[in-house]
Amino acid sequence: MNRTYKATGINLKSVPLGEADRLVTILTKEHGLLRAVAPGARKSKSQLGGRVQLFVVNELLLHQGRSLPKITQAHTVKSHSRLSTDLGKLAAGQYLGELVMAIALSEQPQEQLFSLLAEHLHRLEMGVRPLLALLVHGIYHLLAEAGVAPQVHACCVTGEPLIPQWSHPNWRAGFSFVAGGTFSLEAVRPPETVPLRLRPVRLSAPQLAGLQHLAAAELPTELTAGGDALTGIWPSIERLLRVYAEYHLDTSIRSATLIDSYMQPSLDTLPSEGSVIADRATT
Structure with missing residues (x-):
């Protein structure tokens, strides 16, 4: 140089x-x-x-x-002046910035990562979708660029496609931070045979659908403007991806506490692996 x-x-x-x-x-x-x-x-x-x-x-x-x-x-x-005038947008931008600092390489071109961050900062600034939907979309894209995005379309045990069962309110899929993504609960039953590392966080059909749409360039309108039954999934998905990112990137996302403060009192306690992430549409 x-x-x-x-x-x-x-x-x-x-x-x-x-x-x-x-x-x-x-x-x-x-x-x-x-x-x-x-x-x-x-x-x-x-x-x-x-x-x-x-x-x-x-x-x-x-x-x-x-x-x-x-x-x-x-x-x-x-x-990006509008980010600094809104506490929620500022916290979300800092959140993405921390992820980038954990992902980015030094002394090597990072054009794709640069473009991704610029695009998601712009989306946050414009605020055309719910803040948490915009944030988790950016988180997933950054994790994908780093090559560590969770598997969300197939069971990580059997490899079979996972399809949200919307017609069954009590249907759940599993998610393991250590195993790297989603799996069918039926694939690892009976419960006593489930390996410790696969004991699941449980996802409802709307939550799994939300995760499966994150790889797309744009989120479908029905997941961001469909009323509480669908827009209510984003706090739990953010918490899920937060734990996943911190585990796989071996970092702590300090700005996430600002998001918690901004979203209170609607946010519950951060779930640990093996707990149920409650979906407001089904509780």
């Missing part, structure tokens, strides 16, 4: 450094995840001050220092 180079990046984290600088964590198309110093960014008249805020997309000119690159120029392409 040349000592002076260009990059297009999305700011994921910004913390004070020294008396007047900021240390910014940036996802770039060209060089992956990097940390760079923004000299004097905390000074009131600094031209970099607004350009190092969360989720701002910049065209950057960087100079490689002894340990960290320094931002010498920054031209803002998009600010």
Whole structure:
């Protein structure tokens, strides 16, 4: 890498450094995840001050220092300003940013990951669907890009397709964090024969259907505008994917606590593996 180079990046984290600088964590198309110093960014008249805020997309000119690159120029392409004015959207954006920091590689191009994050930040900012639906859609896409998305269309024990049984309100499918996805409860009965690692979280038909649609580019309208029976699935799916992501990425998503606070009092306690995730449509 040349000592002076260009990059297009999305700011994921910004913390004070020294008396007047900021240390910014940036996802770039060209060089992956990097940390760079923004000299004097905390000074009131600094031209970099607004350009190092969360989720701002910049065209950057960087100079490689002894340990960290320094931002010498920054031209803002998009600010995502609406995210910072809404607590829920801000928390959801930080949530996705934390996932990206756990997934992204350094010193390697990350164009697809960059594009995915940019798209889902835009969707959050525009807010045309329920917040949690937008968030879990982004979570799943990021996990898929990392190659660790859960299997949701087939039983991970038998390989047979799993089809939600909408006509049976008490029907459930299993989900194991360790096994990596969904499975048929009938495939591992009687219960005493179920391996410990497969003892399930149980999913209702609407929850399984919601999970199965997350791989699509767009969520179907009936899952995001169909009334409480369907839109009520998203809090439980977020919690499910949270535990799954933390397990498989070996990280803790701190921003998830902000989502919990934002959604209270509607959110229940985070379920552990082996518990039942209650669907409001059937309880």
